Amino acid sequence: MEAFWIILVGSLIAVSCALLGSYLILRKMAMVGDAISHAVLPGIVIAYLLSGSRETLPMLVGAAALGVLTTVLIELFHKKSNLQMDASIGITFTWLFAIGIILISLFAGQVDLDQDCVLYGEIAYVPLDLWITESGYNMGPRTVWIASGLLLLLLLFIWRGYKGLFITTFNEEFAKALGIGVAFWHYALMGAVSLTTVISFESVGAILVVALLIVPPATAYLITTDLKKMLLLSSIFGILSAIGGYYLASLINGSIAGAIASVAGFLFLCVWVLELLRKKRVISI
Amino acid sequence: MISIETHNLTVSYNRRPVLWNIDFELPTGKIIGIIGPNGSGKTTLLKAIMGLVPTSSGYVKIFNQDLEDVRSRVSYVPQRESVDWDFPASVMDIVLMGRYKKNNLFKRITKADRDIAAEALEKVNMLEFSNRQISQLSGGQQQRVFIARSLAQGADLYIMDEPFVGVDAATEEAILNLLHDMKNQGKTVVVVHHDLQTAKDFFDWIVLLNTRMVAAGPKEEIFNKKLLQEAYGGKLNVLSQVGDLMKEKAFNVREK
Incomplete structure (x- = not known):
């Protein structure tokens, strides 16, 4: 049963990340995802200090606020002072992440947040944190419910907003000329990335969530030329990474999050080599 | 009838003006070329007309109204190089974007939208490519897809940025024929063009631009x-x- 819960949570989060990551890489914003995943840390700590609990809602609000602030800062440095995009990303997220680290170490006594846990996640603890109703009924691990809720929300967002996301991702200028609110879609997507990151924090950690955001969509991008198929395939690669990662970790008795990211990378490598061979064959024919 | 009117239009980047005091009134039902040397602000002028760049002063009126009130009657064709053609989408997906509107963005694509998009593809002789991935298109085919997307909007005024750059002779001919068809239907087409040699054959009306406006009028007067x-x-x-x-x-x- 423990294995089931861990793999389920891993898969739910992997699919959420894969869906959003597909849009991030098509918008050439993969590293913005990286930045957000790190920069939400101070938001979480501040929310924790203010609310005094590890309730999900304040943390989500704190993380979302910092996530949006990150994208605003990146754009600001980039546009107002002509700083290169990558430099502006590098400054913004390291600075915010550092503030988060300082806050954690300063309030270590009061904060039930562990630096290791924040950085590397601890998906193995998922089955321990159960949601038990007031009548004493065991609803299963809490994270499962939170991660399912997140995925449902994202599916709704992508289903209803498919056209908006599609046109602003492919050709922002044309969308603007049609009178479509380009900024709305940008910040909606960034807000979604922030939410996903903070929920993924507990399970895979701040560093490895980037792997789930970027690697499965990049793998899917190699083999498809249809956005809908890309979303589907990257979700499948995400799930495969979660399953493979769990068993790899129990085989070598290592970190589950690390194993999930490694499997994702391995899958990418396999697909990349296969594609290379296939193209070679097509040319030689 | 006036299609586009600009008054004292000035646009600057980093405080340096790229367009200075542009003042003109363009007629309707004509093929109008905006020509000028490199860096003369041709693309910026189109973007200013479409409200895509902030203006420092002046205003633009389209059909004597603000852009916001006549958006559905105006169609914009950006430069072909401005998008990533490796994007995972088919020709049909792109042309259907011409049917997207502010108020139908959350609604599904209808059968009528698909028919209109197919008709637009037919007009640029690209119907048989509708399921083709856009990464497999030649430069000329990419340009035709962009024009089909614009046609699918069913506008009265078309604003095109360098549609003749890097296209094959067949595409050039196809686009020219299309422009004449549109003109015969009473539509107005404004085209940014950099080649002086062909401009005289392509357009009825010319706007000569070099940061400020040099002249605007029927081509006989301008050349x-x-x-x-x-x-x-x-x-x-x-x-x-x-x-x-x-x-x-x-x-x-x-x-x-």
């Missing part, structure tokens, strides 16, 4: 040495001298 020299300055001089030299040489060869 005189004085105005062209004013727009192109020294560059035109060199060009015409080269042309004269070539002629002389050709003549000499024949003489032998």
Whole structure:
């Protein structure tokens, strides 16, 4: 049963990340995802200090606020002072992440947040944190419910907003000329990335969530030329990474999050080599 | 009837003006070329008309109204190079974007939208490519897809940024025929174009631009040495001298 819960949570989060990551890489914003995943840390700590609990809602609000602030800062440095995009990303997220680290170490006594846990996640603890109703009924691990809720929300967002996301991702200028609110879609997507990151924090950690955001969509991008198929395939690669990662970790008795990211990378490598061979064959024919 | 009117339009980047005091009134039902040397602000002018860049002063009226009130009657074709053609989408997906509107963005694509998109593809002779991935298109085909997307909007005014750059002869011909069809239906087409040689054949009306407006009017009035020299300055001089030299040489060869 423990294995089931861990793999389920891993898969739910992997699919959420894969869906959003597909849009991030098509918008050439993969590293913005990286930045957000790190920069939400101070938001979480501040929310924790203010609310005094590890309730999900304040943390989500704190993380979302910092996530949006990150994208605003990146754009600001980039546009107002002509700083290169990558430099502006590098400054913004390291600075915010550092503030988060300082806050954690300063309030270590009061904060039930562990630096290791924040950085590397601890998906193995998922089955321990159960949601038990007031009548004493065991609803299963809490994270499962939170991660399912997140995925449902994202599916709704992508289903209803498919056209908006599609046109602003492919050709922002044309969308603007049609009178479509380009900024709305940008910040909606960034807000979604922030939410996903903070929920993924507990399970895979701040560093490895980037792997789930970027690697499965990049793998899917190699083999498809249809956005809908890309979303589907990257979700499948995400799930495969979660399953493979769990068993790899129990085989070598290592970190589950690390194993999930490694499997994702391995899958990418396999697909990349296969594609290379296939193209070679097509040319030689 | 006036299609586009600009008044004292000025646009600057980093406080340097790229467009200075542009004042013109364009007619309807004509094919209008905006020409000028590189860096003369042609693309910026289109973007300013479409509200895509902030203006420092002046205003733009389209059909005597603000852009916001006539958006559905205006269609914009950006430069082909402005998007990533490796994007995972089919030709049909792109042309259907022409049917997207502010108020139907959350609604599904209808059968009517698909029919209109197919009709637009037919007009640019690309219907058989509708399921083709856009990464497999040639430059000319990409341009036709962009024009089909614009046609699918069913607008009255079309604003195109360099549609003739990097396209094959067949596409050039197809686009020209299309422009004439549109004109015959009473539509107005405004085209940014950089090639002086072909401009005279392509357009009825010309706006000569070089940061400020040099002249605007029917092409017969615009194509005189004085105005062209004013727009192109020294560059035109060199060009015409080269042309004269070539002629002389050709003549000499024949003489032998």
